[in-house]
Amino acid sequence: MAYATREELLAAAQGVLAHNWTGSFTKPTEHLYPHQWNWDSGFIAIGYGHYDFERAVTELKSLYRGQWRNGMLPHIVFREDPQSRYFPGPDFWETHRAEDAPTAAMTSGITQPPVQGWALWHIVRATKDRRRAREVVNELLPLIRAQHEYLYLYRDPNKEGLVYVRHPWESGTDNSPAWDDALKRFDPSEVVLPVYQRQDNQIGKVNHRPTQRDYDYYVYLLDVYRRYSYEEGALESHCPFRIQDPMFNAILARSGECMSELAEWVGAPTDSWVRQSTMTRRALYDKLWDPQRGTFDAWDLAIEQRIPLETNSGLIPIIAGSLPNDEVAPLLRRIESPAFSGEPQSPAFLIPTLALNDPRLDIEKYWRGPVWINMNWMLYEGLLRYGAYDTAARIREDSLHLIQTYGFQEYFLPYQQLPAGVAPHLGAGKFSWTASLCIDWLMRSDAV
Ligand code: 2M8
Numbered sequence: 001m002a003y004a005t006r007e008e009l010l011a012a013a014q015g016v017l018a019h020n021w022t023g024s025f026t027k028p029t030e031h032l033y034p035h036q037w038n039w040d041s042g043f044i045a046i047g048y049g050h051y052d053f054e055r056a057v058t059e060l061k062s063l064y065r066g067q068w069r070n071g072m073l074p075h076i077v078f079r080e081d082p083q084s085r086y087f088p089g090p091d092f093w094e095t096h097r098a099e100d101a102p103t104a105a106m107t108s109g110i111t112q113p114p115v116q117g118w119a120l121w122h123i124v125r126a127t128k129d130r131r132r133a134r135e136v137v138n139e140l141l142p143l144i145r146a147q148h149e150y151l152y153l154y155r156d157p158n159k160e161g162l163v164y165v166r167h168p169w170e171s172g173t174d175n176s177p178a179w180d181d182a183l184k185r186f187d188p189s190e191v192v193l194p195v196y197q198r199q200d201n202q203i204g205k206v207n208h209r210p211t212q213r214d215y216d217y218y219v220y221l222l223d224v225y226r227r228y229s230y231e232e233g234a235l236e237s238h239c240p241f242r243i244q245d246p247m248f249n250a251i252l253a254r255s256g257e258c259m260s261e262l263a264e265w266v267g268a269p270t271d272s273w274v275r276q277s278t279m280t281r282r283a284l285y286d287k288l289w290d291p292q293r294g295t296f297d298a299w300d301l302a303i304e305q306r307i308p309l310e311t312n313s314g315l316i317p318i319i320a321g322s323l324p325n326d327e328v329a330p331l332l333r334r335i336e337s338p339a340f341s342g343e344p345q346s347p348a349f350l351i352p353t354l355a356l357n358d359p360r361l362d363i364e365k366y367w368r369g370p371v372w373i374n375m376n377w378m379l380y381e382g383l384l385r386y387g388a389y390d391t392a393a394r395i396r397e398d399s400l401h402l403i404q405t406y407g408f409q410e411y412f413l414p415y416q417q418l419p420a421g422v423a424p425h426l427g428a429g430k431f432s433w434t435a436s437l438c439i440d441w442l443m444r445s446d447a448v
Pocket of ligand 1: 028033037038039040171172
């Protein structure tokens with residue numbers, strides 16, 4: 001056990017956030033990710049919300065410094081750091097080519113799952129200072145509105161309430177097997193790739209990180225954006241990767257729902273929030289739900305096809321209430337089934353990134369098998385929403401057990417018995433969202 005008691009665990013979690021705090025935002029982790037990441041910051045703010053409201057607010061506000069004029073909230077806001085070895089850095093993104101990029105901040109040119117409305121709702125709920133909370137909501141509301149407007153305006157070409165991601169990095173689940181087929185359609189020998197030097201596999205372990213071919217594809221897409229100066233109309237026609245991801249859309253719907261409550265609370269208009277989040281919640285069910293398999297699938301807009309695959313992203317839409325109460329049973333059965341809970345002789349911690357019986361499972365590799373704390377936390381919230389308290393409690397207990405035993409890792413092995421020859425520590429250590437969501441589980445008043 002890395003930490004003997006839950007009290008020690010809580011103190012250590014706050015210590016991780018203090019360690020990664022830069023003065024205006026919190027790095028996801030020290031060496032591998034030395035800048036500010038979009039959805040990381042949302043999750044991080046939720047932890048701070050329990051003991052330092054102002055720091056939570058600063059975390060969110062500092063992210064919006066990077067917001068583009070068209071509303072897009074970039075996936076990375078870079079900070080000046082001569083020590084940083086992160087690739088791709090601002091010079092590679094060349095966002096100065098984009099008309100809408102901010103001049104006061106250096107950013108990437110893509111976005112990430114829009115958790116901020118949901119995070120704001122959590123931090124507002126956790127503070128006693130209602131006057132200050134109201135002030136913060138009034139300040140952030142127009143920025144979050146612009147962020148959602150951007151997504152519905154530019155990423156929902158069919159106006160069906162489902163927005164698409166245009167890069168695996170936008171999904172947050174970078175090398176998920178859900179993107180494999182799109183990646184297979186790309187032939188690196190047919191394009192001229194810019195010269196580039198990866199840093200991630202020198203800082204992190206090679207067998208935990210995406211493959212070289214994955215990175216070639218990531219860089220290829222980035223080069224497409226640069227060539228079209230990030231112009232939305234051009235990217236709509238020229239970006240080969242356009243996928244409607246169930247998790248990204250569920251987060252959008254949940255954030256929209258949270259913002260409608262906050263807007264009502266401060267006396268601001270609620271119509272657009274309600275209309276958009278309802279549309280997305282319903283579209284998830286109508287287009288992406290598969291009742292037979294008990295999961296939501298992604299949809300590839302480039303070839304107009306469902307991507308049938310069992311990932312934990314496919315379970316996340318319960319956060320937005322996308323299933324009628326009497327139709328949630330198949331999804332709950334799926335979580336309890338050997339696919340996600342393991343066999344009696346090889347039990348798993350909830351919840352692996354990919355079904356354990358999928359041939360593409362790789363228990364050490366990034367988004368292709370390990371347990372991630374932010375995914376567990378979202379699923380926990382969804383399970384509470386449906387009153388599935390036993391499974392929710394299992395997810396919380398598994399997560400806290402993993403962190404207490406192995407520390408604040410970026411991700412964890414899914415099997416309860418360590419397979420021979422596999423080291424237990426995966427990804428980076430002292431990882432911020434692992435710490436902040438651990439804090440939420442330890443401090444929230446409605447924990448089960
Ligand atoms: C990972 O992604 C970045 C690119 O955005 C990377 O590998 O360099 C993902 O796990 C992503 O979801 C996360 O936001 C980011 C920072 O923690 O790291």
